[in-house]
Amino acid sequence: MTGNLLRDAEDRRLPRIAGPCGLVIFGVTGDLARKKLLPAVYDLANRGLLPAGFSLVGYGRRDWTKEEFEAEVLSSVRDRARTPWRDSVWDQLAAGIQFVKGDFVTDEAFDNLAAMTRRMDADRGTAGNWAYYLSVPPQYFSDVCNQLERSGLADSSNGWRRVVIEKPFGHDEESARKLNQTVNSVFPESSVFRIDHYLGKETVQNILVLRFANQIFEPLFNSRYIDHVQITMAEDIGLGGRAGYYDGIGAARDVMQNHLLQLLALVAMDEPVTFSPGELKAEKLKVLKATRAVEPFAQTTAHGQYTAGWQGSEFVPGLREEDGFDPDSGTETYAAATFGINSRRWAGVPFYLRTGKRLGRRVTEIALVFKSAPHQSFTAGQTEAQGDNVLVIRVQPDEGVLLRFGSKVPGSAMDVRDVNMDFSYSEAFTEQSPEAYERLILDALLDEGSLFPTNEEVEESWRILDPVLTHWAETGRPEEYRAGTWGPAGADRMLGREQRTWRRP
Ligand code: BG6
Numbered sequence: 001m002t003g004n005l006l007r008d009a010e011d012r013r014l015p016r017i018a019g020p021c022g023l024v025i026f027g028v029t030g031d032l033a034r035k036k037l038l039p040a041v042y043d044l045a046n047r048g049l050l051p052a053g054f055s056l057v058g059y060g061r062r063d064w065t066k067e068e069f070e071a072e073v074l075s076s077v078r079d080r081a082r083t084p085w086r087d088s089v090w091d092q093l094a095a096g097i098q099f100v101k102g103d104f105v106t107d108e109a110f111d112n113l114a115a116m117t118r119r120m121d122a123d124r125g126t127a128g129n130w131a132y133y134l135s136v137p138p139q140y141f142s143d144v145c146n147q148l149e150r151s152g153l154a155d156s157s158n159g160w161r162r163v164v165i166e167k168p169f170g171h172d173e174e175s176a177r178k179l180n181q182t183v184n185s186v187f188p189e190s191s192v193f194r195i196d197h198y199l200g201k202e203t204v205q206n207i208l209v210l211r212f213a214n215q216i217f218e219p220l221f222n223s224r225y226i227d228h229v230q231i232t233m234a235e236d237i238g239l240g241g242r243a244g245y246y247d248g249i250g251a252a253r254d255v256m257q258n259h260l261l262q263l264l265a266l267v268a269m270d271e272p273v274t275f276s277p278g279e280l281k282a283e284k285l286k287v288l289k290a291t292r293a294v295e296p297f298a299q300t301t302a303h304g305q306y307t308a309g310w311q312g313s314e315f316v317p318g319l320r321e322e323d324g325f326d327p328d329s330g331t332e333t334y335a336a337a338t339f340g341i342n343s344r345r346w347a348g349v350p351f352y353l354r355t356g357k358r359l360g361r362r363v364t365e366i367a368l369v370f371k372s373a374p375h376q377s378f379t380a381g382q383t384e385a386q387g388d389n390v391l392v393i394r395v396q397p398d399e400g401v402l403l404r405f406g407s408k409v410p411g412s413a414m415d416v417r418d419v420n421m422d423f424s425y426s427e428a429f430t431e432q433s434p435e436a437y438e439r440l441i442l443d444a445l446l447d448e449g450s451l452f453p454t455n456e457e458v459e460e461s462w463r464i465l466d467p468v469l470t471h472w473a474e475t476g477r478p479e480e481y482r483a484g485t486w487g488p489a490g491a492d493r494m495l496g497r498e499q500r501t502w503r504r505p
Contacts, residue, residue, distance in 0.1 A: 128159020
């Protein structure tokens with residue numbers, strides 16, 4: 001399945017294969033390309049979803065020959081591909097691999113790239129159809145777009161030209177707006193695919209199915225039944241090796257502005273008229289427009305930075321001891337904030353979002369915590385062990401949906417205790433989910449835009465987050481928390497003030 005959410009089962013029996021085209025990856029020597037993009041391209045080829053003459057051009061600053069680049073692609077595919085190895089698939093893919101050496105500003109390098117793509121159009125039948133994947137440091141997004149325009153690479157008069165842009169898309173609302181202006185002056189919005197890889201995840205798309213294909217859940221998604229919502233993206237990994245990207249960016253810009261606010265939008269939005277890209281995006285935009293960070297931020301937000309500690313059986317360094325980080329770095333590795341939605345459906349329901357590195361374990365989930373029953377006939381003693389009803393959408397790992405509710409404890413007394421009703425993807429389905437990047441790359445090649453945030457969504461997300469970032473910048477350093485714990489004490493105080501607690505996922 002691709003991100004075209006309109007396709008029905010009939011349609012899906014015929015998998016959609018990308019037509020003649022090629023993909024240029026800028027920043028192909030980086031981590032993302034090696035770990036995710038190159039293996040995803042192989043997996044797509046292996047699933048028969050790329051055209052026979054598909055061409056892959058790596059663009060980067062290394063002094064690589066075509067053969068050296070090919071060896072790099074091979075090693076990353078061997079290490080990371082999800083699907084089995086097949087010589088014939090590799091041979092076909094390798095026949096279309098090329099490398100162009102260049103930086104992100106020099107005319108000559110882009111002219112070489114333009115010559116290369118023209119040659120490939122003639123030799124490989126790519127028909128002038130090219131997607132440019134910008135996996136480059138964000139300060140180069142504009143330069144690359146401008147060079148693509150100058151060199152004619154963005155000219156779509158003889159084939160389609162699309163740009164795929166990695167995050168972070170700007171560092172605040174103003175910079176995102178400027179960047180959108182530059183990108184949209186070169187590529188029309190319909191040819192811009194901004195990556196938020198969370199939208200490519202199976203469980204994230206299942207939020208729409210859970211809510212809008214069923215009758216039992218959707219009537220409960222409102223302030224009448226829901227007390228509050230917790231969206232958690234916890235990671236156990238640290239930031240060793242990522243200083244260049246992360247120092248000065250921090251957890252809120254890295255994942256809250258994009259992944260977490262997109263999850264909020266999908267959980268809180270109204271039902272779209274259809275699942276066409278335009279209508280889905282209109283509903284997401286509407287709910288983002290109604291969302292604001294709740295004040296006073298000193299009480300409704302928390303930010304932290306990990307110090308050395310035990311992560312399982314391993315003693316790990318603190319952020320400021322990690323390679324490449326400023327020993328005085330004030331970058332937050334944990335961010336939590338409270339959001340409210342000004343709509344009839346959600347008025348008064350806080351959405352608590354949190355994310356952090358070096359936390360107790362890796363888990364991403366959305367928990368809708370229900371209000372207590374308005375009247376309770378059972379005695380306080382009988383319901384002593386009962387907690388809140390909760391619906392948990394587990395994004396990863398152990399993808400699934402869990403419903404927690406009270407049940408009678410077997411025996412002669414009428415005691416109530418919480419139990420779980422648990423749906424697990426891996427138990428219910430034999431099909432394996434494709435990697436998020438596999439799906440998103442294919443969607444960009446197929447011109448299916450449902451799973452890509454628009455310029456307006458990105459700007460709205462910054463508009464929501466900017467006041468929190470300004471507050472943190474003005475009020476000093478993030479609070480410390482030990483690696484392997486669940487974040488700074490301030491995060492617990494933040495919910496404690498409202499007589500609530502974070503779930504321990
Ligand atoms: C990226 C962030 O967008 O998402 C990383 O930049 C984070 O900091 C990663 O580790 C997490 O992705 P996933 O798919 O492993 O949850």
